[in-house]
Amino acid sequence: MKVGDLLTPVTKRVTQEKIEKYAQASGDFNPLHLDEKFAQNTIFKGTIAHGLLSVAYISEMMTNWLGDNWLEGGELEVTFLLPVRPGDTVTAGGKVINCIKEGPLKKVVCEVYCMNQKGELVIKGTTSCLVK
Amino acid sequence: MEDKRKLYFDDIRVGMEFPPLVTQLTPKDILAYAEAVEDFNPLFLNENFAKRSRFKGLINHPTTAAILSVNAHKTGIPLPSGIIHAKQRYKFFSPTRPYEELITRAKVIDKYEKRGRKYVVIQSLTVNRQNERKIESTATLIWPH
Numbered sequence: 023m024k025v026g027d028l029l030t031p032v033t034k035r036v037t038q039e040k041i042e043k044y045a046q047a048s049g050d051f052n053p054l055h056l057d058e059k060f061a062q063n064t065i066f067k068g069t070i071a072h073g074l075l076s077v078a079y080i081s082e083m084m085t086n087w088l089g090d091n092w093l094e095g096g097e098l099e100v101t102f103l104l105p106v107r108p109g110d111t112v113t114a115g116g117k118v119i120n121c122i123k124e125g126p127l128k129k130v131v132c133e134v135y136c137m138n139q140k141g142e143l144v145i146k147g148t149t150s151c152l153v154k
Numbered sequence: 155m156e157d158k159r160k161l162y163f164d165d166i167r168v169g170m171e172f173p174p175l176v177t178q179l180t181p182k183d184i185l186a187y188a189e190a191v192e193d194f195n196p197l198f199l200n201e202n203f204a205k206r207s208r209f210k211g212l213i214n215h216p217t218t219a220a221i222l223s224v225n226a227h228k229t230g231i232p233l234p235s236g237i238i239h240a241k242q243r244y245k246f247f248s249p250t251r252p253y254e255e256l257i258t259r260a261k262v263i264d265k266y267e268k269r270g271r272k273y274v275v276i277q278s279l280t281v282n283r284q285n286e287r288k289i290e291s292t293a294t295l296i297w298p299h
Contacts, residue, residue, distance in 0.1 A: 034192055047183070047190040050224045053235050064236060073239040074220040078191035081217045085195060090208055092246070093197075093216055099243040 023130060023153065024121055031115040032083040036071050038108040044075045070105035076136045076145050079114040084149055088130070091153045098134070100147030111139040116149070127152045161231040163265070163272040163297045171261040172276075175226040179214055181252050187218050213249035216289070219280070223291040226258040226278045234298050240273065241294035247287040255283045263292070272297040 045051050050072055053060035061069040077100060084092045106112055116134035123129075130153050136145040188194050196203035197213055204212040227233060250256055260278035267273070274297050280289040 040190065040192075043186070043190040047186040048220050048224055049228075050220070052237060054238070060235070072220075074217065074224075074242065075191065077220075077242060077244075078193065078215070078217040081215070082191070082193045082195075085216070093209075093213065093249050095246065096216065097243075097245045099241070101241045102239055 023118065023128065025118050027118040029083055029087055029116040029118075029132060029134070031113050032079050032086070033111060033113040034079055035111045036075065036106055036108060038069065041069065041071050041075070041108060044072050048072065048074065050074075066105050068107060070107055071110075073102040073106075073145070076106055076112055076114070079112060079136060080116075080134050080145070080147075080149070083114045083116070083134075084132075084151070088151055088153060091151050096149060096151045098147060098149045100134070100145050102145055104138070104142055104144045106136075106138065106144050112144065113137050119148075124152065127154060129153075159231060160234045162234060162299050163274070165231075166262055166265055166274055166297075168262055168265055171259065172226060173229040175222065175229050175258040175260075176255065177222070177225065177258070178253050178255050179218055179221065179250060181212070183221065184212075184214055184218065184252060187215060187221065191215070191217070209249065212252050214251060216244070216246040216249065218250065219244055219246070219289040219291055222256060222258045222280050222289065223260065223276075223278045223293060226260040226280075227276060227293075229260075236298040238296040238298075239293065240296050241292075243290075243292040245290040247289065250280070250282070250288050256280050256288065257282070272299075 116132045120131035131150045258280040263277045264275035277292045
């Protein structure tokens with residue numbers, strides 16, 4: 023685990039059906055995600071995925087990598103830059119930007135992102151976690 | 155036509171608290187969430203596997219925090235339609251578990267206008283019945299009206 027290490031990415035295809043499943047599972051029925059007519063009249067001109075759906079992909083990537091450490095002390099901070107639309111393929115990725123010894127533990131800070139199939143950044147942010 | 159009894163930007167005050175959300179996540183909720191995010195890690199879904207882990211039983215995906223924070227924003231006056239998520243911060247202190255009673259308290263910690271947009275920052279803390287900290291969430295939301 024060192025600065026510059028790349029995280030193993032997680033890639034998923036987002037569909038309107040998956041957005042509807044996420045709405046049911048999370049209880050977030052904002053019409054921006056579900057009602058095409060409503061969404062057409064917003065700046066997005068169509069339905070978009072919940073931002074937190076893509077955040078789940080980042081957290082899955084971090085759990086795959088850091089396991090229990092992430093589940094019991096992970097921290098993330100992200101900004102939503104562009105909408106994810108039905109039909110988009112989202113890849114969560116990242117790299118280690120800092121690795122500091124804190125007593126017997128290591129604090130690992132990563133730059134993380136989600137990118138769509140066009141290579142556009144849809145989310146950027148950082149994660150930090152104390153690792154045993 | 156918009157319902158007049160909705161929580162509009164001008165009605166929001168910094169420090170305003172939402173009534174606490176007291177809830178539990180059931181295995182059915184977790185399975186629905188796993189299917190939605192396509193994350194079938196056995197720690198969240200397979201009891202036998204999870205029993206052999208250091209958690210000694212099933213735990214929930216950390217980002218099921220979304221279920222708690224989204225619903226903790228809805229315990230008071232209904233929110234207007236079309237809120238846009240601008241930023242999110244999570245701190246996962248310890249995993250939540252199926253059927254664990256969880257109390258989530260949300261409050262407005264900031265509101266501001268920038269480039270013609272209205273922003274509201276809502277922070278929520280989830281604890282269990284023993285008052286152990288589980289998740290802290292800070293959501294920056296763009297308010298439609």
